Amino acid sequence: MSIPKHHPDPAMLVEFSAGTLGTAQSICVAAHLHFCEHCRNEVLRLDQIGSQLLSQSEPETVDSNLFDSVMSKIDELPEEQEIKFDKEDLRFPLPVAKLFNKAEVVPEWKKMSSSVDVAQLVTGQSDYEVALHKICAGGKTPKHSHSGKEYTVVLEGSFSDESSVYSEGDFILRKEGDEHQPMGAQNGECICLSALEAPIKLSSPFGFLMKPWLRLNPM
Amino acid sequence: MLGTKIANFENKPKPSAKMGVLNSEKRSDQWSLLLVDVGLNRSRKSFAQLFAHFAPLLKSFAQASRHEGWFPGLSEDLVQEVMIKVWQKAAGYNPEKASATTWIYTVARNCRIDMLRRKSNTQHLPLENEDFWHEPDEETPVTLLRQKRSEDKVQASLAQLPPEQDEILRKVYLEGKSHAEASEELGLPLGTVKSRVRLALQKMQILVAPEFRDELL
Ligand SMILES: [Zn+2]
Numbered sequence: 001m002s003i004p005k006h007h008p009d010p011a012m013l014v015e016f017s018a019g020t021l022g023t024a025q026s027i028c029v030a031a032h033l034h035f036c037e038h039c040r041n042e043v044l045r046l047d048q049i050g051s052q053l054l055s056q057s058e059p060e061t062v063d064s065n066l067f068d069s070v071m072s073k074i075d076e077l078p079e080e081q082e083i084k085f086d087k088e089d090l091r092f093p094l095p096v097a098k099l100f101n102k103a104e105v106v107p108e109w110k111k112m113s114s115s116v117d118v119a120q121l122v123t124g125q126s127d128y129e130v131a132l133h134k135i136c137a138g139g140k141t142p143k144h145s146h147s148g149k150e151y152t153v154v155l156e157g158s159f160s161d162e163s164s165v166y167s168e169g170d171f172i173l174r175k176e177g178d179e180h181q182p183m184g185a186q187n188g189e190c191i192c193l194s195a196l197e198a199p200i201k202l203s204s205p206f207g208f209l210m211k212p213w214l215r216l217n218p219m
Numbered sequence: 220m221l222g223t224k225i226a227n228f229e230n231k232p233k234p235s236a237k238m239g240v241l242n243s244e245k246r247s248d249q250w251s252l253l254l255v256d257v258g259l260n261r262s263r264k265s266f267a268q269l270f271a272h273f274a275p276l277l278k279s280f281a282q283a284s285r286h287e288g289w290f291p292g293l294s295e296d297l298v299q300e301v302m303i304k305v306w307q308k309a310a311g312y313n314p315e316k317a318s319a320t321t322w323i324y325t326v327a328r329n330c331r332i333d334m335l336r337r338k339s340n341t342q343h344l345p346l347e348n349e350d351f352w353h354e355p356d357e358e359t360p361v362t363l364l365r366q367k368r369s370e371d372k373v374q375a376s377l378a379q380l381p382p383e384q385d386e387i388l389r390k391v392y393l394e395g396k397s398h399a400e401a402s403e404e405l406g407l408p409l410g411t412v413k414s415r416v417r418l419a420l421q422k423m424q425i426l427v428a429p430e431f432r433d434e435l436l
Contacts, residue, residue, distance in 0.1 A: 010426055011398055011413050019328040019398045030351040045425040048373040050328060050392045051321035055399050059275030060282060062298060067270055070302045124345055
C-alpha cells in the first residue's frame with residue numbers, strides 16, 4: 001500500500017476527533033484513515049485532548065440507582081450480532097463497505113458517462129451527496145467547476161488532473177470555483193469515494209451530455 | 220483520579236533511559252488494567268470500579284455539551300449508554316493503542332453523536348459513529364512508548380495553554396461546537412479560530428509533520 005500524499009487539513013481531524021464533523025465528511029476522513037497511518041496517529045493524539053478534558057472534568061454525582069440500572073441492562077443484553085465481512089467486502093474501508101456491500105439495498109452502479117460509473121450511497125444525511133465513482137482506465141471525465149465543496153478519497157487505482165496524480169488513500173478537497181478535469185490512470189480503473197456539497201456546473205459547451213453530474217440527489 | 224495518576228508518575232524515581240523503555244512498554248495505570256480485566260474476564264468487580272471513577276466524569280462531560288437539541292436531562296442517559304458500551308466493547312480495548320481514559324472518551328464521543336442523531340434525524344441511519352473507527356488489524360501498531368510520551372506531553376501542556384487556546388479546545392471537545400460555530404460565538408474570524416487551534420496543537424506536539432501541512436491556513 002502506498003503512502004497517501006494528500007491529507008485532510010488538521011482542523012478537519014480535530015473536528016473528527018471532537019465528534020463535530022458532519023457525517024459525509026466523517027465518512028471521507030475515515031476512508032482516508034484506513035490508508036493513512038500518519039493521520040491515524042494524529043487522530044490518536046488528538047483524542048488525548050478529549051481524554052484529558054474528560055479526566056479533568058469536575059465529577060458530578062450520579063443517581064445512586066444508576067449502577068444497578070446499568071447492570072440490569074447488561075444482564076438483558078442480547079448476544080451481539082457481528083456483521084460478517086468477507087474478503088470482497090473488505091475491498092473498501094469499513095464504513096464504505098457497510099454503506100456499499102452491506103447496505104440494506106446494495107447500491108447499483110449506473111453509467112454516468114462513457115467512462116464513469118456512479119453508485120449512490122445511502123448515508124442518512126442530506127447535506128452531501130455521497131457516492132462511489134468508477135473511472136475506467138484512461139477515462140476522461142467532463143471538465144467541471146464546483147459550486148460547493150467536494151471531498152474525494154481514492155479507494156482503488158489512481159487518477160490525475162491538471163495539478164497532480166492521486167493514488168490510493170489520497171484525500172482531495174475541491175472548493176467553490178475550482179475547475180478540474182479528472183482522468184483515470186492508463187493502467188487500470190479507479191474507484192473514488194466522493195461527497196459533494198452542491199450541484200456542480202459544467203464548463204464544457206457540450207455539458208448537456210453530462211447531465212448526471214448536475215444532479216444533486218441526497219439520499 | 221487524575222491527580223493520583225500524575226502523582227504516580229512523579230513519585231517514581233527517574234529510571235535510566237533503557238529502564239524507561241522497558242517500563243513504558245507496559246501500560247500500568249489502574250484504569251487500563253481494570254478495563255483489560257473487564258474485557259478478558261468479564262469482571263464485574265473491575266467494572267464497578269471503572270463505573271465509580273468514570274460515571275461522574277462522564278456526567279460532567281455530558282453536561283458540558285452545548286449541542287443543538289441537547290439538554291441536561293440526557294446526561295445520565297449518556298452515562299448509562301457509555302458504560303453499557305464499555306462493558307460490551309471492552310474485549311476490543313487495546314492498551315497498546317490508548318489509555319483507558321482515551322478509549323472511554325472515544326466511546327463517550329461516539330455515543331453522544333449517536334444520541335444526537337437519533338434525536339434529530341428521522342431518516343434511516345445506516346452507520347453508527349463507531350463504524351468510523353474500525354481499522355484493519357494488520358495496521359502497524361503505534362509503539363506504546365511513543366503513545367505514552369505523547370500522552371504525557373498533552374497532559375502537561377494542556378494545562379499551560381494560553382486561555383484563548385484552552386477556551387477554543389473546550390468549546391470544540393466539550394461543548395461540541397464546530398470551528399465555524401465557535402467563530403460565530405466568539406465573534407472571531409474562522410481563520411483566527413483555526414489558527415488558535417493550530418497553535419495549541421503545535422504546543423502539545425500533536426501535529427508532528429507540519430511540513431506537509433504548510434499549504435493550509
Ligand atoms: Zn493522512
